[in-house]
Amino acid sequence: MSQSYNRGTVEDFGRWREFSAGMWAWIFHKFTGWVLVGYLFTHIAVLSTSLGGAELYTNTLQGLEALLVVRFLEVGLLAVAVFHILNGIRLLMVDLGVGLEAQDKSFYASLVLTGAIVVASIPTFLGGPLA
Amino acid sequence: MSTQIEQQETETEGEEEETEPAVESPGDQRRATKRQRQAERDIQRETEEASLDDEETVSLKVFRYDPEVEGKQEPRFDDFTVPYHKGMTVLDALIYARDRYDSSLTFRHSCRQAVCGSDALFVNGRQRLGCKTQLSELDDPVRIEPLPHQEVVKDLVVDMEHFYDQMEAVEPYFDADELPADDLEEQRQSRENREKVKMSTRCIWCGACMSSCNIAAGDNEYLGPAAINKAYRFAMDEREGENRKQERLRIIEQEHGVWRCQTQFSCTEVCPKDIPLTEHIQELKREAVKNNLKFW
Numbered sequence: 466m467s468q469s470y471n472r473g474t475v476e477d478f479g480r481w482r483e484f485s486a487g488m489w490a491w492i493f494h495k496f497t498g499w500v501l502v503g504y505l506f507t508h509i510a511v512l513s514t515s516l517g518g519a520e521l522y523t524n525t526l527q528g529l530e531a532l533l534v535v536r537f538l539e540v541g542l543l544a545v546a547v548f549h550i551l552n553g554i555r556l557l558m559v560d561l562g563v564g565l566e567a568q569d570k571s572f573y574a575s576l577v578l579t580g581a582i583v584v585a586s587i588p589t590f591l592g593g594p595l596a
Numbered sequence: 597m598s599t600q601i602e603q604q605e606t607e608t609e610g611e612e613e614e615t616e617p618a619v620e621s622p623g624d625q626r627r628a629t630k631r632q633r634q635a636e637r638d639i640q641r642e643t644e645e646a647s648l649d650d651e652e653t654v655s656l657k658v659f660r661y662d663p664e665v666e667g668k669q670e671p672r673f674d675d676f677t678v679p680y681h682k683g684m685t686v687l688d689a690l691i692y693a694r695d696r697y698d699s700s701l702t703f704r705h706s707c708r709q710a711v712c713g714s715d716a717l718f719v720n721g722r723q724r725l726g727c728k729t730q731l732s733e734l735d736d737p738v739r740i741e742p743l744p745h746q747e748v749v750k751d752l753v754v755d756m757e758h759f760y761d762q763m764e765a766v767e768p769y770f771d772a773d774e775l776p777a778d779d780l781e782e783q784r785q786s787r788e789n790r791e792k793v794k795m796s797t798r799c800i801w802c803g804a805c806m807s808s809c810n811i812a813a814g815d816n817e818y819l820g821p822a823a824i825n826k827a828y829r830f831a832m833d834e835r836e837g838e839n840r841k842q843e844r845l846r847i848i849e850q851e852h853g854v855w856r857c858q859t860q861f862s863c864t865e866v867c868p869k870d871i872p873l874t875e876h877i878q879e880l881k882r883e884a885v886k887n888n889l890k891f892w
Contacts, residue, residue, distance in 0.1 A: 480721060482721075483721040483722065485861065485862065485865055486861070487859065487860045487861030487862060487864075487865070488810075488860050488861075488862060490860075491858055491859070491860045556859065559859050559874075559878060560859075560878060560881070560882075561882075562875060562878050562879060562882065565872065565874060565875045565878070568859075568861055568874075569861075
C-alpha cells in the first residue's frame with residue numbers, strides 16, 4: 466500500500482486540517498519527544514562545564530541566563546516537557562484500556578493544562594533581570 | 597474494458613464511410629462530427645442540469661482516473677450536479693450521476709445498506725461508507741475520492757487484494773481444537789463471552805480503517821486494524837480452547853502485529869460499524885504481555 470499510485474495531497478500531510486484529536490496527539494507526542502532528546506544533549510554539554518571547575522560552570526550558566534533568547538527557549542522547553550508528560554499519562558491510560566471513549570477530551574485537557582502551566586511559568590522565567 | 601471514448605470513435609468511423617468524400621480530409625470530417633456530438637451532449641447535459649434549477653441540488657466533485665484509456669490517465673475531478681431529495685446518500689448521488697450523466701463512472705456498490713462493505717469512499721476528507729453517509733450532513737460541494745493508500749484501479753475502485761491478504765493472514769474462521777464434552781451438536785457460547793466479542797463480529801471488510809491508518813500506509817506488513825479486530829474476535833472466543841488461543845496470539849504478537857499500533861484512533865473514528873478497534877488492539881497488546889511476562 467505504501468507504493469500506491471500518486472494522488473497528490475490525498476496521501477500526505479497536506480491534509481493536516483482534517484486530522485482528528487488522536488492524530489494531533491500522536492504528532493505532538495513525536496515532536497516533543499524529539500525536542501526533549503535534542504535538549505538532552507545541550508543539557509549534558511552545559512552540565513559538563515562543571516568539570517572545568519565551579520567558576521567556569523557558574524559563568525556559563527550566568528552567561529546563558531543573560532540572553533533573552535535562552536529565557537524564551539526555557540519557556541518553550543517547559544511547554545514541550547509538560548505536554549509530553551501529560552500526554553504520556555494519557556497514553557498510559559490508553560494502554561491500560563481506561564477511558565478510551567474520552568481519549569480526545571483527555572488530549573484537549575492536556576493541551577489546556579500545558580497552556581495554563583506555561584502561562585503561569587512566564588513570570589519565573591522572564592521576570593528576573595538580565596544581568 | 598469498453599469506455600465512452602472508444603465507442604465514439606468506432607461510431608464516427610462507421611459514419612465516415614457512408615458520407616461522400618468532400619474537400620476536407622476524412623480526419624477533419626471525423627473531428628467535426630466529434631465536435632458536433634460533443635456540443636450536442638454538452639447542450640443536452642446543460643438543459644438537463646438547467647431543468648434542475650427550481651429543485652434543490654447537490655454538487656459532486658468526483659475523482660476520475662482510468663489507466664487503460666488514453667486521455668483519462670491523468671487523474672482529474674469531474675463535476676456533477678444532482679437533484680437532492682430528503683434522505684439521499686452519497687451512493688444515491690453517485691448512482692444518479694452514473695445513470696444520467698456518465699455511464700463510465702465506476703464505483704463498487706451492492707447492498708446499499710451498510711452490510712456488504714463495497715462502497716467505502718473518501719468523502720470530504722474522511723473514509724465513509726457511501727450508502728451510510730447522508731448528503732445533508734456534508735458540506736457542498738461533496739468531494740468523492742477513492743480510498744487513500746490503496747492502488748486505484750479505475751475512478752473510485754481501489755485494489756483490495758492487500759487488505760484481503762492481511763485479513764486472511766489471521767485465519768479468520770472459527771476453529772475449535774476441542775469439542776464440547778456433552779453430546780450437543782452445537783458449540784454453545786456463554787452470554788458474557790458473546791457480549792465480549794459482539795462488536796468485533798460486526799466488521800464488514802470495507803477497508804475504511806486500513807485506509808485511515810497511517811501506520812498501515814507506511815508499513816505494508818502491518819496486519820492493520822481490521823485484521824487485528826478479526827483476530828480479537830476469535831482469540832477472545834472461549835470455545836476455541838487454550839492451544840488455539842496460543843497459536844492466534846503468536847500471529848498477533850509478531851513484529852508487524854499489534855505492536856505497530858500507535859493509538860492514533862483514526863480507525864476507530866472512521867469505522868462505519870462503530871467497532872472500538874483501538875480498544876480491541878490495546879486489549880490484545882495486554883493479552884500478549886500477560887502471555888509472555890514470566891516472573892519465575
